[in-house]
Amino acid sequence: MSFRIHPVMNIIIMIFMTFQQNLIHWFRANQRPLPWRKHYEPYEVWVSEIMLQQTQMDTALPYFKRWMKAFPTIGALAKADSKKVLKLWEGLGYYSRARNIHESAKHLVQKNGGVFPQEYEKILSIKGIGRYTAGAIASIAFNEDRPIVDGNILRVLSRVYAISKPIDVEKNKELFWKLQERLIPRGGAREFNQALMELGALVCSKQDPACALCPVRGFCKAFKTKTPENYPVKSRKKEMVKVEAAALVLEKNKKYLIRLRPVGKIMGGLWEFPEWKLSRNRTLSPAQVRNKTARLAEKEFSFGFEAIRPVGTIKRNYTHHLETLHVFKAEKFEEKTGPKTGWVSRWISKKEFVEYPFSSAHAKIAAML
Ligand code: SF4
Numbered sequence: 001m002s003f004r005i006h007p008v009m010n011i012i013i014m015i016f017m018t019f020q021q022n023l024i025h026w027f028r029a030n031q032r033p034l035p036w037r038k039h040y041e042p043y044e045v046w047v048s049e050i051m052l053q054q055t056q057m058d059t060a061l062p063y064f065k066r067w068m069k070a071f072p073t074i075g076a077l078a079k080a081d082s083k084k085v086l087k088l089w090e091g092l093g094y095y096s097r098a099r100n101i102h103e104s105a106k107h108l109v110q111k112n113g114g115v116f117p118q119e120y121e122k123i124l125s126i127k128g129i130g131r132y133t134a135g136a137i138a139s140i141a142f143n144e145d146r147p148i149v150d151g152n153i154l155r156v157l158s159r160v161y162a163i164s165k166p167i168d169v170e171k172n173k174e175l176f177w178k179l180q181e182r183l184i185p186r187g188g189a190r191e192f193n194q195a196l197m198e199l200g201a202l203v204c205s206k207q208d209p210a211c212a213l214c215p216v217r218g219f220c221k222a223f224k225t226k227t228p229e230n231y232p233v234k235s236r237k238k239e240m241v242k243v244e245a246a247a248l249v250l251e252k253n254k255k256y257l258i259r260l261r262p263v264g265k266i267m268g269g270l271w272e273f274p275e276w277k278l279s280r281n282r283t284l285s286p287a288q289v290r291n292k293t294a295r296l297a298e299k300e301f302s303f304g305f306e307a308i309r310p311v312g313t314i315k316r317n318y319t320h321h322l323e324t325l326h327v328f329k330a331e332k333f334e335e336k337t338g339p340k341t342g343w344v345s346r347w348i349s350k351k352e353f354v355e356y357p358f359s360s361a362h363a364k365i366a367a368m369l
Helices: 007-030 042-052 057-070 074-079 082-089 096-112 120-124 131-142 151-160 170-183 189-202 286-301 350-355 360-368
Strands: 241-249 255-260 275-280 304-318 321-334 345-348
Touching: 007 170, 007 189, 042 057, 042 096, 042 131, 057 082, 074 096, 082 096, 082 350, 120 131, 131 189, 151 170, 151 189, 170 189, 241 286, 241 360, 275 286, 286 304, 286 321, 304 360, 321 360
Parallel strands: 241 321
Antiparallel strands: 241 275, 255 345, 304 321
16 A cells, blocks of 8 residues: 555645755754764754843853863863863853853763763753753764754744744743754754854844845744744743942952852852942942942941042843942051951952953953952
8 A cells, every 4th residue: 555645735745845945954054063073073052042031152262262272172161160160161250150161061070971861851951951951962963763842942033934823921931842843854964953043144144134035034934924023922021120330349458359159159269359349220429339339338347448449340231130339449548347248258369360250340340350
C-alpha cells in the first residue's frame, strides 16, 4: 500500500522547507565570525551564552577573548582564584553568572573529568543554566534539535506570523517555544537556531528592520501589511525606579578604604568604596545629598569629618532602576572606631586597584582617583 501526503500538507511542508533553506543560506553568507563558531567547542559555547545573557554582543566579545586567554579549559577555570574570575568579569554586571560558571567548572572537574556534558538534562542541571541556555548549548555545541527562544527570536517570529498576543505573558511564550520547535529542520538546529537569532540581531531589528535585505520577507505577514514595528506586542511597561546613592572615598597615607560586598547581596563578591542608598523616587538637593552622606558615613564609621566634597556623579542602570551615584571625598577625617558593618574592609594603594574586582561604577571611581 503506498502512502500519499495530502496536497495541502505538501504545500505546508514545502513552505516550511523554503523558509528554513532561505534562512540557512542567508546565515552561511552573512553570519558574524564569532570565536566560538570556529570549533563549536562546548566550553566556549557555554561561556559565550552565559556572557550574552543580559549583555550585548559588542560588549561581551572582548570579555570572552580575555576569559579564554586566562582560562582556556574547564580545568584551568576550576583552578582559578575567585578574585581573578570576578576581576575578568568586572563591568559585565550580573556577577552571579561568573560565580556560577566558576563553581560549575569545579563541579565538572570533580564529577565529570572536566568534560562538559552532552545530555540535555545534565546541561540543564548545571548552575546558572535555564531552559533557554540549555537549548542553546545543546543545539549550538552538539547540534541537537532543541528549541530556543530569546528576545531576537521572539521579535522575528512575532513579525513573521503577526502574533498579536503579548510576549510578556508566560503562557504566550510557550506558544513561541512550540512554534520554534516545529520550525527546526531535523538535524540542522545548530545553523537554524543561530540563523534566527542572527536575523533578529542584524536585519530584523527593533526599530527600522531592514526588510529589503531579509531572506524570509516572502513569508512575513508583518512585512506584507507594512506593520513590523507593531510587533512584538507587550502587555505592560515596567515602571523605572529612580534611586540616589552616594559613595565616599577615604584616603589615609596614600591608601584608600574599600570593602567587600557579601555574597548574597547585589554585586556580592565585589569590592566597593563605601556606599549608601539615599532615596527612592525622590530628588534630593545637592545640600541634602551631602548632609545625608556625611550623616550615614559618620554613623557607620564614627568618623569625625571636617568636610566632604563632591568629586563627580556616575549614572548606572540595572533592572528597572535608574541610579545616580554621587561620589564624595572626605577631607580631613579622624578615624575613631573604623567600619561597623561587619563587612571585610581593607586600605589599599592605587597600584593594588587592579587586583580587586569592582562593579563598573566603582571601577570608574577607581579610575577617577
Ligand atoms: Fe523582520 Fe522585515 Fe524580515 Fe519580517 S521581513 S522578518 S519584519 S526583517
